[in-house]
Amino acid sequence: SASAMNANLQSSLNATSNEPRLPRLPRIRKPDPFPPLKEVVEAMKDGSNLTAGGFALDIAIVGFAKCGTSTMMSWLGMHPEIRIPPFEVRTLKNRDSWDMVTSIYKSLNGTDPTLLRGYKNPPDIMDPRPLRMLRQYFPQAKIIVGIRHPILMMESFYNFRIQNEMKMRPFHLLADGNARGSNGVHYNRAEYHAHLANLGLTNPRNNTSEQALFPNDVVSGWKKTFFPPTSPNPVFLYDTAQLSDSDPVRLNGFLQDLQSFLDVNTPFPPPLRYKPGRPHDPELQKKIDEKKIDVCRPLYLKQRERLVEIGTRAKTWILD
Numbered sequence: 001s002a003s004a005m006n007a008n009l010q011s012s013l014n015a016t017s018n019e020p021r022l023p024r025l026p027r028i029r030k031p032d033p034f035p036p037l038k039e040v041v042e043a044m045k046d047g048s049n050l051t052a053g054g055f056a057l058d059i060a061i062v063g064f065a066k067c068g069t070s071t072m073m074s075w076l077g078m079h080p081e082i083r084i085p086p087f088e089v090r091t092l093k094n095r096d097s098w099d100m101v102t103s104i105y106k107s108l109n110g111t112d113p114t115l116l117r118g119y120k121n122p123p124d125i126m127d128p129r130p131l132r133m134l135r136q137y138f139p140q141a142k143i144i145v146g147i148r149h150p151i152l153m154m155e156s157f158y159n160f161r162i163q164n165e166m167k168m169r170p171f172h173l174l175a176d177g178n179a180r181g182s183n184g185v186h187y188n189r190a191e192y193h194a195h196l197a198n199l200g201l202t203n204p205r206n207n208t209s210e211q212a213l214f215p216n217d218v219v220s221g222w223k224k225t226f227f228p229p230t231s232p233n234p235v236f237l238y239d240t241a242q243l244s245d246s247d248p249v250r251l252n253g254f255l256q257d258l259q260s261f262l263d264v265n266t267p268f269p270p271p272l273r274y275k276p277g278r279p280h281d282p283e284l285q286k287k288i289d290e291k292k293i294d295v296c297r298p299l300y301l302k303q304r305e306r307l308v309e310i311g312t313r314a315k316t317w318i319l320d
Contacts, residue, residue, distance in 0.1 A: 021253060021256050021257055021260060022256075022257045022260040022261055023260060024260045024263055025142070025234055025260060025261050025262075025263055026263055027058065027116060027262070027263040027264075028054070028055050028058055028140045028141075029055070030055045030113040031055060031113070032113040033111060033113075034055075034056075034105070034111035034113065035052075037101070037102060037105045037106075039052075040052045040053045040056075040098075040101055041053070041098040041101065041102065044097055044098045044101070044137065045098055050136055050137055051136075051137060051138070051139060053097070053098065053100075053101035053137065053138075054137060054138050054139060054140055054141075055140075056100070056101045056104045056105070056117065056138075057100060057101070057104065057117060057118065057119070057138045057141045058082075058116040058117055058118055058140075058141060058142060058262075059076065059082070059084065059116060059117070059118025059119070059141065059142055059144065059262065060092075060118060060119060060124070060134055060138070060141050060142070060143050060144065060233070061073055061076075061084075061118060061119070061120040061121075061122075061144045062120075062121060062122065062124035062125040062130070062131075062143055062144070062145060063122045063123070063124060063125025063126065063145050063146065063195070064122055064125055064126075064145065064146060064147060064148070064153070064189070064192060064195070065122040065123070065153075065157055065184070065189065066148065066153050066156040066157040066160060067122070067146035067147055067148045067153060067240050068146045068148070068238075068240040068243050069120055069122045069146055070120070070274050070276045071243055071271055071272065071273070071274040072120070072144060072146065072243075072271075073086065073120040074086065074272060074274050075268075075271045075272050075274075076118065076262075078272070079264060079266065079268065080266055081114070081115060081116055081264045081265065081266060082115065082116045082117070082118065082262070082264065083108035083109055083115050083116070083117050083118075084108075084117070084118045084119065084120060085107070085108070085119060085120075087120075088120055088121045088122070089103075089119035089120065089121055090121055091103065091119070092121070092124060092129075092130035092133040092134065093121060093123065093124060093127060093129065093130045095129060095130075095133060097133050097136075097137040097138070100119070100137075100138075104117050116262065116264070118141075125145055125195050125196070125198075126189075126195045128198045131198050131199060131231070134231070134233055135229070135231050135232060135233065138233075139232040139233060140232070140233070141233055142233065142234045142235075142236065142261065142262060143199070143231075143233045143234065143235045143236070144235075144236045144238070145196070145235060145236070145237050145238075146237075146238050146239070146240055147192050147237065147238075147239055147240070147314075147318075148239065148240040148241075149311060150189075150190035150192075150307040150308075150310055150311040150314070151295055151304055151307045151308065151311070152240075152295075153189070153190065153240075154174070154185065154189065154190060154295070154303075154307060155293060155294075155295035157184075157185050157189065158171055158185050158292075158293055159292040159293060160276065160277055161183050161184075161185060162288060162291050162292050162293075163277035163278060163288060163292075164277060164278045165278070165288070166183050167181065168181060168182075168183060168185065169181030169182060171293050171295075171300060171303065172299055172300055172302070172303060174186060174187060174303050174306075175187070176188060187306060187307070187310060188215075190307055190310045190311060190314070191214075191215060191218075191310060191314065192314040192318070193213060193214065193313065193314040193317035193318060194214050194215060194218045196237075196317075196318070197214070197218075197317075199230075199231040199233075199235060200229050200230040200231050201230060201231065201235070204219075204222070205222050210317070213313045213314075213316055213317045214313075214317075234261070236257075236258065236261045237318070238254070238258075242254045243271040244271070244273070251270065255267065255268045255269075255270070
């Protein structure tokens, strides 16, 4: 079943109580006081110092969709040492690095050097452009990426679109890419490894065994373009199941790891539960719920099999 497969993935990603915890990763050193905003922006714009505003951004929650990014955004934003806007920030996707710095200066407690600041935008992990912006302008920002069993992710994403009253193509007609009526729900979403590869943590261009784990169009694209260099940004990868782990030992380990990764002094409490999606009155909600899918129905067998095949390749690449 999907839940059983998700448990297997979770157990392979989680550390056991006998394994060492993550070492503390020092936070970005911030000038005190902050330099004038105009000076920072001009240096970034004219290219004299691309990383002039690098100290301003500490955390980037960049994916994947329906993998706990809203929970992570809200949960981290409640921490006394962290400030994150309660909405998606598309600044880097729009290739505007100095606007990110400007928004941090003018909000999120302004120029207090003791605070960590971040943003959330799940599509960024699937787009090489914002990842390149992080690498070039904010090389010390810590990247947080969530993954989830692809069957559960796809069911959640499809039903999320239904909840927001979008007209969707039937789930049994799930496409490889963003076909008409998909509204972003397609098999490519589950190719976690193909998007994580844009961080440049490995270089599969000359490794045929690694290439075999990726879709053919991705591999052919690498042969035509320059493969991204290794990202200097530290990366924290979690499975969505870790946010609601009922095992207190594993959950405590996860909380300790995140605390060490972000280098905060105050321990994290257990994650809160966040339910995204547009709210409706009871009568309309009942009609909407009738349109939602149960991915375990026999009708969706081929879709489950395809997603398991994709997930197996992604898991192999991530763990190896």
